[in-house]
Amino acid sequence: MNKIALITGATAGIGKATSLILAENGFDIIITGRRIELLDELEKEIFSKYSVKVISLNFDVRSREEVEHAIDSLPEEWLNIDVLVNNAGLAVGLSTVQEGNIDDWERMIDTNVKGLLYMTRKVSPLMVKRKKGHIINIGSIAGKEVYPNGNVYCGTKHAVDAITKGMRIDMLQNMIKVTAIHPGMVDTEFSTVRFKGDKEKADKVYEGLTPLLAEDIADAVLYAVTRPAHVNINDMVVMPTIQASATIIKRD
Helix, strand or coil, X not given: CCCEEEECCCCCHHHHHHHHHHHXXXXXXXXXXXXXXXXXXXXXXHHHHCCCCEEEEECCCCCHHHHHHHHHCCCHHHCCEEEEEECCCCCCCCCCHHHCCHHHHHHHHHHHHHHHHHHHHHHHHHHHHHCCCEEXXXXXXXXXXXXXXXXXXXXXXXXXXXXXXXXXXHHHHHCCEEEEEEECCECCCHHHHHCCCCHHHHHHHCCCCCCECHHHHHHHHHHHHCCCCCCCCCEEEECCCCECCCCCECCC
């Protein structure tokens, strides 16, 4: 088999774009996500476009049991995972702490932090056994600074940043690479999810500017995983040209 890459949250946005670009560049692909119909569509697209193998796993990273069952269900030849892209993540709501929705908080913490940990805990021992592998954690500019009403989301992405640094220390003796990629504004489903399906509100986020595309972050993932064996990209912040920080943006 070719090198194998597992991408969480592959049904849309950065996860989908990453799955496609890695397939295009010769990786066999394990795609995962909650929306089985979108997984099926992506599996067919990869199979029809690229000369690689692809397998899909339908589960929710928030469930430890589902994560463990999904990885345990992989055929033996698919267990030699070379790249794990912890992409699944989301923001829900935008409010002060004193007015926050606790269900929203738990959804973000369970997905962005615990889901990443569940996946890493299940896949990293497979890499340790082979003393080979690369873990990519998709963070956010929200993991580098805090903005108004972003409290808990920013907290989860700061956690991703810290956990990634800890992972790099833990994985060093086994020569496993660990990378964090932190995007600024990306035009994906992100804002639609944050505003709970309010497309009009979500579209206003990107009015009068050119944000990053999912493919831009997928390019960054490809760059990181194709460096020579002696090179590791520790940390990468990728911003659209119109954005200087989380809150300083140039609109037309």
